[in-house]
Each structure stands twice: as C-alpha cells, then as structure tokens.
Amino acid sequence: AVLGTSSLRRKAQLMAIRPDLDVRDLRGNVGTRLGKLDSGEYDAIILATAGLQRLGLDERIRHEITPEVCLPAVTQGTIGIEYFAKDSETLEIIQVLNHKKTEIRTTAERAMNNHLEGGCQVPIGVFAELDGDDLSMRGLVGALDGSEILTASIAGSADEAEKLGIKLAKKLLDQGAKAILDEVYANDNHNKG
Known part of the structure; x- marks a missing residue:
C-alpha cells in the first residue's frame, strides 16, 4: 500500500510499525493532496484532522491516529502570539x-x-x-x-x-x-x- 505524508516524523514511526508500507512524500495544499488520493496515486494519505474539520471536510476523515500510535510534533496544535519582549x-x-x-x-x-x-x-x-x-x-x-x-x-x-x-x-x-x-x-x- 502506498501511503502519503509530508512528515518525516510520521514516516519514521509508521515505517517502524508497518515496514511493508510504501511511505512517500506528499506535498501541496489540502485540495491537491486529496486529489492525489482520489486519482489513485496514493492508497491512503495522512492529513491533520483539525485542518480537514476547519475546511468542512469531516467526511474525508477515515481514521484518527492517536499519540499512542504516532507521537505528534513538538507543540503540535499550539497557537502562539509573538511580541517584543520589552513591550x-x-x-x-x-x-x-x-x-x-x-x-x-x-x-x-x-x-x-x-x-x-x-x-x-x-x-x-x-x-x-x-x-x-x-x-x-x-x-x-x-x-x-x-x-x-x-x-x-x-x-x-x-x-x-x-x-x-x-x-x-x-x-x-x-x-x-x-x-x-x-x-x-x-x-x-x-x-x-
């Protein structure tokens, strides 16, 4: 099975769990990535659940990968505000x-x-x-x-x-x-x- 992801972190973890997968780099915006899935270029792709939900594409979510299976990136999902330290x-x-x-x-x-x-x-x-x-x-x-x-x-x-x-x-x-x-x-x- 060909799996698409843009994350080296996810790729490493998924290859450790399922070395039989053909994990390939996946680039482009959400629409482009979904198009590659729909055209058969990939059997499955990994996208952020929050991003799909924000775009109203909940119906495209087939499975959520939990932190027990694949640890997230450092501070993933955190929103920050930058400001001048002296302000x-x-x-x-x-x-x-x-x-x-x-x-x-x-x-x-x-x-x-x-x-x-x-x-x-x-x-x-x-x-x-x-x-x-x-x-x-x-x-x-x-x-x-x-x-x-x-x-x-x-x-x-x-x-x-x-x-x-x-x-x-x-x-x-x-x-x-x-x-x-x-x-x-x-x-x-x-x-x-």
Whole structure:
C-alpha cells in the first residue's frame, strides 16, 4: 500500500510499525493532496484532522491516529502570539489569552526539542500530558526509514516542566539519539529549525 505524508516524523514511526508500507512524500495544499488520493496515486494519505474539520471536510476523515500510535510534533496544535519582549503593555493585554496548561506542556516539549537541537523537519516526536499538577511526557527520535526508533518517558511535577523536558531529552541522548539526528541532518540536508 502506498501511503502519503509530508512528515518525516510520521514516516519514521509508521515505517517502524508497518515496514511493508510504501511511505512517500506528499506535498501541496489540502485540495491537491486529496486529489492525489482520489486519482489513485496514493492508497491512503495522512492529513491533520483539525485542518480537514476547519475546511468542512469531516467526511474525508477515515481514521484518527492517536499519540499512542504516532507521537505528534513538538507543540503540535499550539497557537502562539509573538511580541517584543520589552513591550510590557502588550504582554499585559495578551496575558488574558494564555492557557496555563498549554503553556506548561509547551514549555516541556520545547525544552526537550531544544536540548536535542531538533528542527522542524526531523523525526522527533513528543507528547506531554497534564493530570492536575502531574506532568507526564513521552518522546522519541527515529531514523528516517523507521529502522530505529528510540523512545523514553518521564513524569514529575508540572512546576518542573522545563527540567522534565531536558531530562527526557537526556534519556533519548543516552540511547543514541545524537547519532540518529546527525545522520538525518547529513543525509537529507534538513535544516535545524
């Protein structure tokens, strides 16, 4: 079966689970991607559920891939607002929009990614969850072909979000994540960031 995705992270994870799949790069806007599916170029494609729903294309969703199967990208689904750090007036205005639980999860996930020196197009996945004041995280680094997937998890206090993210990264590095990431950057010229 030919499966289309634009994500190296998804490709690595899916190849590890189903090495029999022919996972190919998929580019273009949603309409173009769906057209490639409809024309038979792909047997299945992976698109963001939220994007399809936003476009009113719920009927095109056949299956949702959970974080238990495929970890999402760092801070996937998070919306951020950029402002000048010295602009305290703007910070005060937008602070009402801050969602503390999302901030905690985002802080932890970004800390892991930063410590791994990860970029936008590398097979790094992470999922942070909050349960009250407890934060748990699962992370992974994968070889491009899915031949090697390193996973680790950690749990602790939400107050320690950044430290937990760094500790999770160190667990992955201890398993050999640096060698995998070095190979990713060397083989495919995927820029850090």
